[in-house]
Amino acid sequence: MSPLSPHSGREAPCEVHFNTGARQHRADRIIPVFLPFLGCPCHCVYCAQDKQTGEDASENVRDILEKACAATSEMPPCRAGENRELAFYGGTFTALPSVDRTSCLDFLSRLRREGRITRARCSTRPDALAPKVLKELLQNGVDLVELGIQSFDDDALALSRRGYSGRDAEEGCRKVHEAGLSLGVQLLPGMPGSTPEVFLADVRKALSLSPSCLRFYPCLVPEGTVLARWYREGRYVPWTIEETVKTLGEALRLAWQADVSVIRLSVAPEPAFDAALLAGPRHPALGALIQAEALLLSAEDAVRRLGHAPVRLTLPRFCQGFMYGDKGTLKERWQALGLGPERIVFDRNTRSAMLS
Numbered sequence: 001m002s003p004l005s006p007h008s009g010r011e012a013p014c015e016v017h018f019n020t021g022a023r024q025h026r027a028d029r030i031i032p033v034f035l036p037f038l039g040c041p042c043h044c045v046y047c048a049q050d051k052q053t054g055e056d057a058s059e060n061v062r063d064i065l066e067k068a069c070a071a072t073s074e075m076p077p078c079r080a081g082e083n084r085e086l087a088f089y090g091g092t093f094t095a096l097p098s099v100d101r102t103s104c105l106d107f108l109s110r111l112r113r114e115g116r117i118t119r120a121r122c123s124t125r126p127d128a129l130a131p132k133v134l135k136e137l138l139q140n141g142v143d144l145v146e147l148g149i150q151s152f153d154d155d156a157l158a159l160s161r162r163g164y165s166g167r168d169a170e171e172g173c174r175k176v177h178e179a180g181l182s183l184g185v186q187l188l189p190g191m192p193g194s195t196p197e198v199f200l201a202d203v204r205k206a207l208s209l210s211p212s213c214l215r216f217y218p219c220l221v222p223e224g225t226v227l228a229r230w231y232r233e234g235r236y237v238p239w240t241i242e243e244t245v246k247t248l249g250e251a252l253r254l255a256w257q258a259d260v261s262v263i264r265l266s267v268a269p270e271p272a273f274d275a276a277l278l279a280g281p282r283h284p285a286l287g288a289l290i291q292a293e294a295l296l297l298s299a300e301d302a303v304r305r306l307g308h309a310p311v312r313l314t315l316p317r318f319c320q321g322f323m324y325g326d327k328g329t330l331k332e333r334w335q336a337l338g339l340g341p342e343r344i345v346f347d348r349n350t351r352s353a354m355l356s
């Protein structure tokens with residue numbers, strides 16, 4: 001007989017399943033082509049893309065494509081079932097001069113024809129989505145457009161001088177879908193004007209717009225940006241690591257619950273970028289700390305739904321490496337949940353968690 005939930009009086013479930021973030025839609029291999037600042041209408045207050053990508057921001061599209069051609073010239077066609085994705089990162093792809101965009105799309109089409117890639121994506125701003133350009137992307141083999149939304153909050157967008165409103169950002173997401181392209185949404189937790197509450201509202205809004213993936217880039221303070229000046233003047237205070245882990249842990253839990261993959265939880269390590277950082281939530285294992293928090297929050301929610309003391313939790317094997325956080329700091333919280341190590345098993349054949 002099933003036990004009764006003490007709070008609702010309804011029958012409590014015998015098992016609760018929850019997602020632990022198996023990454024969907026990830027290409028086996030990404031071929032990145034970085035276009036730092038190219039096509040951008042301005043330098044945003046927090047952006048240091050040249051340092052972030054390690055690429056020379058003075059290079060033009062022709063030089064960048066020449067290098068990409070050389071790097072892919074020996075690449076064999078994809079094997080059956082293999083995924084390889086060309087990704088135009090950085091800059092504002094859809095606002096590139098038409099001749100440059102055409103060169104990029106010609107390169108993409110050639111790799112596709114030769115069977116050396118199976119997918120392609122580009123990134124851009126939500127206010128640079130002319131229908132004609134979106135059609136061009138679709139016709140030339142782009143599958144997914146990532147929008148650097150950063151926030152849907154009007155105040156945060158205005159403070160960061162993004163030049164569009166939350167409504168425009170939403171509209172941008174719709175335009176990508178209407179053009180028949182998949183949508184990726186990039187958010188910037190901790191940007192000027194963003195609080196944990198604002199960011200979590202951003203995540204809920206983004207999830208309601210049916211994205212294929214999300215990226216979270218906790219806001220950092222690189223030297224040489226307007227944000228660096230604001231930081232020195234005391235006008236901007238970055239989030240702490242603790243605040244970032246707690247908030248992004250909850251955001252990741254929401255994304256897992258909605259079955260949407262989060263393909264970045266922090267800015268990728270890059271020596272030139274790290275050397276230029278003044279402040280902000282930077283930690284070598286930030287992604288793992290956020291995953292650990294999200295897993296614990298998901299388990300807490302599952303225990304509440306189970307309605308009785310948990311007997312056993314089965315987790316995918318990959319969770320074993322991060323579940324207890326930095327130096328085991330989360331062990332006590334797992335124990336308090338009634339889930340000591342003796343009640344947890346790892347299974348390499350499962351892709352989600354099961355609590356009984």
Ligand code: SF4
Pocket residue numbers: 037040041042043044047048049090091092125148
């Ligand atoms: S944040 Fe985006 S739009 Fe702004 S400068 Fe950087 S790449 Fe360009």
